[in-house]
Amino acid sequence: MGNKISLCMIVKNEEKNIGRCLKSVAGVVDEIIVLDTGSTDNTCQIAKEFGARVNSFLWNDNFSDARNASLEMATGDWILFLDADEELRMTSRDSLEKLLSNNAVEGYFIKIINYLGNEGWVEVCPDLVFRLFRNKRDYRFRGAIHEQIADVILEKNNQAVYRVAEDISIIHYGYLDRQIKEKDKKNRNLQIIQKELATNPENRLLRYHYGVELFRAEKYSEAAGEFAKAANGIDPGTIYLPKLLRYLVMSHQSAGQPEKALDVIRLGLQLFPDYADLYYYAGLIYLELKQYAKAHEFFQKAVSMPEQPPQYASFGGVRGFRSYYHLGQIAETFMNYEEALGYYIASLRDNQGFKIALESIVRILNPRENPDYTKECLSKVFEFCTPQANLMIGEIYFRQGAYNLALEYLEKGIEGGLSSPEIQLWKAICLIQEQRYLEALRIVGNYGIDSNLYPLAKLNELFCFWLQGHKKKVRAIYAQLKALGLAEDTEMVLNLFVDVPDKQKNNGNVTIGQDGMALLLDIIKRLLYMNEASKALNLLYNVSPQSAGEYTLTIGRLLYDYGYKDKAEIFLREYLTVKQDSEAHFLLAEICQEKGRYLEAERHYRYALEINPDEPRYYIRQINLYENMRKEILQEALQKYPDVEIFRKLSEEARAT
């Protein structure tokens, strides 16, 4: 038997991808058959340049028909199937020769690596696909969609043996820009599959694919139903069973049925006790159910799993950065910050592009209050050597309100050549926060009226002058902005700057809507950073109670975060006269505890817990309170009765915790 390979492809409008695909098979396959189902771009031309035999095919909504047509034209001994958005990778042509020379094997599964573009980083998801098989007359595809040939071959030749191909893999780029094409494809696919399933209700694989399409169409309950049907009575050795189980779990979870999902996971783990994804999803579900101990247990299991075989199609990060991240979240919920940091660092080590973990690390270190400490800690674990890295960390500092650190790193990024109007504006804001008004003004003055950042720049310019007390300049810029045409809300906020002199005027008659309040709160935050609490509150007192009322809690919290505990207390108490809120009680409890008003603190913790018993922080802090109270009483006892043994013992114990 010879070893000629025919590459068969069906294409439509793939001029961007097909070149890469055909280049990867050059010198490997002996003939290329390309069936075009209606391209209107250069696809056919490019294919011809690579030496392909290109033919037209009238598309009839049936993938198998198209593929089988290409099979008809193949003259090789072996058929290799690829899609235009795929690429073949192998270590050498020899490995392929070895596969083809094995007379016992009828077909090969090849490892495929799917690249998914998501949230700013690329993920990797491996799988196994049946793409290489002997060219025989009765081996033909079946199924209008998700067309299959592996089981067809087994039916025609029950002695057929399959193997997994070593040293070869396929890279699939198609999912990266799929989002746009998805919508119409989804509905079309659903209809096709429904029709086919009606005539082939026994076909499990088809039902599985139907479930997948339903899942993609976000019909999660129905998807779960189909997956369950497909799984019912299935042979446990079926190669796609792990994926089926995983989809079933995800469907139940997305359909809001966490207990059912957990039942499936339990079952799945009996069959595949090393399947990391199942542990991961269990962790996610327990996290949702706030059963933190269980969630922790399962995420730990997930990271301890060995490398996953390709048929598990294990989602990237499940054994690494994702699970570590969630473990960090759990630790943070329970105020175990050291532990949380450890997990976030582990997460980042596994995937350096996982920005969320870095943001979490920074947040715990609290760069605004502890800039030097934050810098030192980060430098022990990471090096920000490229301008991009500096910019990234600078942006994170900026968003977390640590302006002096942000300034340092933004400047490094800028020096490294990465500047943009937006970055410059951030730098300007940092300068304002650091009270380097002149430098800031130099930057914000440079924005032309046509720039989309012009209003923000002007706003900051106004803010600058206002801080310096230049009333005339403030009015001038206000006029400029007004001429632009402002939203009513924004105008009301700016009014506060213009009409409010440094003298305190508590009129409380200005009404501001939601957007305006958001802007005002941002300004208040910046003023608090600069230790200008009175300026901030003065602005606030002019706002009407109706507008400001619902923000009382937010402002109270802001004041607390920036260290104005007494003022915060006033706001929080006022809020509580209107609404019973657990966070308000909790913050008050914290303030009372810090001031040593223990009984009051205890009362507030209890109220907080009555309203929201699911918050671990409240319990932990209440326990801390009791520990503090105990320490105080012991101290008092020791003072009064220095010779009583048990007080000393208890005191030492208390100090040890």
Added chain:
Amino acid sequence: MEDTISLTMIVKNEAGNLKNCLDSVRGQVDEIVIVDTGSTDNTPEIARNYTDKVYSYPWEGDFSAARNFAIDKANGAWILTLDADEVLIPGTGDLKLLIAGENQIEAYLLPIDNPTAEATGEANRYWVLRFFKNNGHYRFCGKIHEQIVVSETGVVGIAKGPIIKHKMLSTRERNRKRGRNLALLKKACAEDSRNYFLQYYLGVEWLMLGKPDRALPFLKMAYHNLTDDNFIFRGPALRYLVICLIALGKYDEAICLCLEANLRYPEYTDIYYLGGVLFEEKKEYRLAVKWFNQALQCGTPPPLYNHMNGAGSFLACYHLGYCHEKLGQMELARRYYERALESNPSYIYPVYNLFGNLKAKHGPGHILEYFKEKGYLKLINISLTTAELFFALGYPGMARRCLEETKSKRTEEYTFSLGKYNIYSGRLQEGLEYLEMLPCESNFYIQACKLRTLAMLLMGRFKAGRGLALKLWKIPPARGYALVLIKLACLMEKGGELVYPPKVRGVELLDLSLEILNQCSCYLPDRYPNQQKDLFFRLFTGMEKIIKGISPRD
């Protein structure tokens, strides 16, 4: 005279019970014969209020002799035997109707319920031959656990009613009777070692005395040797044998027995139930679930089966809830707990589990709403239990709201609890009003006075508080509390330091003071902010001072 019925009884010192028994047979019997075996109370007098036929009989340690003597004095066509601590449950059947038509039946087995816990409706049901023709064929045999022996087949009928209810004895009475029975039984067994009925009874006595190891051989003998002809004994022997094995921890043997019994008596609910309990003990929850579900399906077994009330309903549901919880199926567990509660609202244990189940999923506020919706809180015992749970968790306001939903008759416990929770949730005036309703004789009086004093102190009514504390002083058991409260009132009103009168030792007051302090920490007024804040802190610090004032050297 074919349908006249005579009640025959032997009694001794049953003055407390006799009236209830005799009242309950009114209209069912035509004649009453009472044989007194040596009462030292006024039992005979009470008996004479109901019948002339009151005889004395010297006690010789032979129950049968006494009973047969009573039968001889009866003139009715049929005889009904009862004990003084039994009653016929009204509305459960008519003896006259029973004997109206049928000529062939000469004796009837009647159901008897033996309660194991009065409040929760738990009881065991047996079948006893107590109603038979007075034609001289039927006499009692056996010195103890005397029985009517019927040798002919086909003449014994099973009556669904009337149902006899045995009074639940106090522990002391029960133990006394057991002691008496044990001695007699041992003797009788020694005299007649082939009497398997006696073996059964002896086994049961040992089991009830908490000695399953001694019970085991007797129960085994009884079960293996009694036949289905005596099913009213074999059935209970089986059940007790299983229970005995469970008590001895011989789970595997018990399971084998259950499996064997199940084949033979597939409708016997209690076997399924006990099997479930066994698997549950072995932590094999899936199997336990299967068995309990079977028990549920069977429901109440047919007549003659010795049955533990609830084994086919609320008890099985309760265990099912527990097993499902262990399997992590919280939703299913919740539904079974609810079913248990709905089958028998008097059996309140599922309330605790249900509460825990719901709390794990939602907050305490949700539990309150949920119970309200389901109507559970309308029943006083569920409402009181739930309120206790809320209070234990530190939510007195919710405890109060629980009780406010109850529609049934208000008891003293209810009034006290409502008053207590009102006070702890800051509604001092309302709380006082409730507590003031309790009379001096009430069990709750002292606690109520304590709370009232605290409430008054919280309202700043120091004089009134002191006055009430002085009232408490007059009640000897409450003296300690009174002292502490008076001190507290002084501290709160005037501040300053503490001085103990030289005769009083601080250490006696320590526990009481700690108790009061503990209770104070449960205080959580409903509305925030509230007026009594300062007073509360003064009270709390006052109590702290009192406690700190007690020297550790005492």
